[in-house]
Amino acid sequence: MKSFNKLFTLSLVTLAVSSVAHADVRINGFANFTGGIASSEDTLYGFEDSIDYANQSLFGLQVSGDVSENVTATGQIVTRGSDDFSANFEWAYLTYAATENTSISIGRLRMPLFRYSSSLDVAYSYHWVVAPASVYDVPFNNIDGIRVDYTGYSGDWEYGLQFVTGNVNNEFTLGGQPGELTINNVALVSADLAYENWKFRGVYAAGKVTFDIPALDAPLGQLGQISSDFESKLQAVDDSGVFYGASIEYDAFNWFVAAEYTGIEIEDSFYPQEENYYVTAGIRAGKWTPFITYEKSDINRDPKFVGDIAAFPAPLQVPLTQLVVGIQQSVMSENNTLSVGTRYDLSTSIALKADITKFTNDINDEEDSLVRFAVNYVF
Template sequence: MKANKFSLAVLLTASITASQAYAVDNVRINGFGNVVMGVTSSDDTFLGYDDNPDFSNESLFALQVSSDISDKLSATAQVLGRGSEDFDVNFEWAYLSYKISDSLTLVAGRSRLPLFTYSSSLDVGYTYHWITAPSVVYNVPFNNLDGVKLSKTGYAGGWDYMVDVAFGQFKGTTLGAENRGENTALISGQISNETFTFRSVYGRTTNTIDLANSEDATAQALGNGFDSLEAAGFVDLADSLRIEQDTGEFVGFSVMYDNFDYFIGAEHTEIKTTNTFANDDEAYYVTVGARFGKWTPALTYENFESSGDVKYTAQIAQIASSGLPPEAVAALSGLAIGSQQSQLSDYSIVTASLRYDVTSGMAIKADISKRSDDVDDNQDATLARLAVNFVF
C-alpha cells in the first residue's frame, strides 16, 4: 500500500521533534537513516552506480511508530523514503502484534518476511558492518509479507532459539513487471549461544510475473513472445515458459561465529520456480572481520550463479516439425531457447570495508567492491562507497 507522498523535509522535521526515541501516551517513535555516496571507476554500472558520484541511489530515511493498545496488543507502522524513489514515502510495515504468552507472538498485517539473517534490520545499515547487506543474497523483490506470522522464542540446553511461521502474500517488481506471490508459506528457525548462531529457512509460494505488462522493453518483448508461441499453437510450451501460477521455492541457511573481538560468517540461498523459463538461482557470501575499539575492518566474498540450462527440448523440437515457414520456426525456437539461456549468470564480488563508530547510534563506513563476471567481461566493475548510518 502506498502512502501519500510526503516530502523529505516533512520527515526531517518529524525526526527533529523526535530526536530521541521517546514514549508519550504509550506511543514510541524511532527512526533510522543511511546516507550513501557511490561511484564506479569507469562508465560501467554496478549496483545502480556509474562514474558520476551518486548520493541518492542507496540513501534512505525512515520513521517507526509503535503503540501499546493493551497489555498484550500493540500496533507498529514504519514509513520509509528511498533516495532511488525521490524519497517518496511508503508504508514499509503496518501490523498488529498480539502477545499470546511471554514466548509466543502473533503478528498480522504487513511485516518483514524472515528470509535472511538480517531480514528484520535489512534497511538499518547501522546494525551490521557492511554499508548494505551482500547484494547477491539480499537483493530479492519480496522482503515484506501481507499476512500473519507466528513467532516462538525460548531457551533450551544452553541455546536461545526462535521459530517463525508465516503465511500470506507478497508483491514486488522483477524485470520491470509486477511479481506476485500468493499462498506464501515460510518457516524459519534460529539457535544461538554466546558466540555461535545457526539459522535455516524454507519458503514456498505460487508465483506470477506479468512480463507482457512490464515497464522493461526486453521483458515485455519476452512476454509478448510467449503469447506468440501460444497463438502459433504451442500452448503447452508457452505455459511451461511463462511464470504464471507456478510454484516457487526459497531455501536458505547461515552460520555466524562472533566472540566480540572478531567474527566470521556465511549465508547461502537457493531460489527456483518450477515449470518456467527461469533457471535455479544459487547465491552465498562469506564474511570475516575484527573489532579494534571503534574500528571494524572486514572482508566479504559473494558469489551468484544461475545455470542457463535449456529445458523443454522435446516441446521446442516440435516447432521445427510444425510446417511453419523457416523464419517463423527460427524466431519461435530462438525465443524458447534464448529466454532460458538469457538466465545464465556467474559472477563474484569481493568487498573490503571499514566501519568507524562515531558515537552510540552513528557510524561512518567506507568500502571498495570489485565485481568479476565469468560470463560477460563487460560486467566487470569496481565501486567505491562512503556512508553514514544512524539510528535514533
C-alpha cells in the same frame, strides 16, 4: 489486489493511531546517507562514473504503541533516494502477545528470509555499507499476512521459530525489464539457533508465483502460435515456487566470520534455478571494524524444456529452440563480487563506513568497480 493491500494497510494504521492516541507512543528512527562512484564508464548497483548521494540513501521512522495490555501497534515509514525519497509504509501491523514466548502479528510485515531481515534497512546494525546484494536484493521482503513468533531456551541453546503466511504483490525488475511480481498462498517457516559464540539459521518458503513482464509478452505470444503447450510451460502464472536458505556465524567478539546461502526455484516456468551466497569476515579493533566479503550469484543454467522440442516436426524445431532458449537466456546471469571495507563507530548511535567493490560478470568476463562511503545513524 493492490487496492485491497492499500486499504488493509490504511485500516491498520487508522486503528493503531486511534488506539494509541492516549497511550505512550515510542518513536525510533534510522538513516543511511550513502555516496558512491563507479569507475570510468562502469555502472554498478545504480551508481555511475559520477558521484551519487541518493541511490542507496534512506531515512526511516518506526512508531509503536500499546493498544491494550497484550496488543501493540507498529508502523514503519521509509523514504528512499532510489524512489525520489517518496514516503512508503514498509510495515504496518498489530502484535498480540499470546504467551510469554509466543506472539502473533497481522498486517504488512517483514518476512524472516535472511539473517538481517528485521534490520535490513538499518545499516547501523551490520558492518557493511549495504548488505550483500547477491543474497539480500530480492523483491519480496515484505508480505501482507500473519506471522507467528516463538522463542525459548533448551539448556545452553537459545532458539526462535517463525511461521508466516500471506501474499506478496510488488513491482520488480527482471533481466533489466520492469514488471509485477505476485506470490499468493505463501507459507514460510524459519528457525534460529544460538549457542555460545555460534549462530545458525534455516528458512524454507513456498508459494504460487506469477510474473507479469510486458517485454516478454511478444516472444511468449510467438511461442504460443507454434505451441500453446510450450507457452504454458515457460509462462510463470500461478506456478509453484520455493525459497530456501541457511546461515552460520561465529563471533569471537574481537573477530567474526559468517556465511549465508539462498536458493530460488520455480520449476514449471522460464525462470532458471537460482543460487546465491556470501562469506564475510572482520576484525574489531577498538572503534574500527575492517572487513572483507566475497559474494556469488548464479542464475545461469542449461535451458529447460529443450529436450521436448525433438518431438515437433523438423521445420518447427529451429524457431522453437530460438524462442525457448532466448526467453530463458534473457534473465540468466552469473557473477561474483569482492568487497573490502571498514566501519568506524563514531558514537553509540553513529557509524562511518567505506568500501571498495569489484564486480565480475562470469558470463562475459566484464568487470566493474565501485567506491562507497556512508554515515549510518539511529535515534
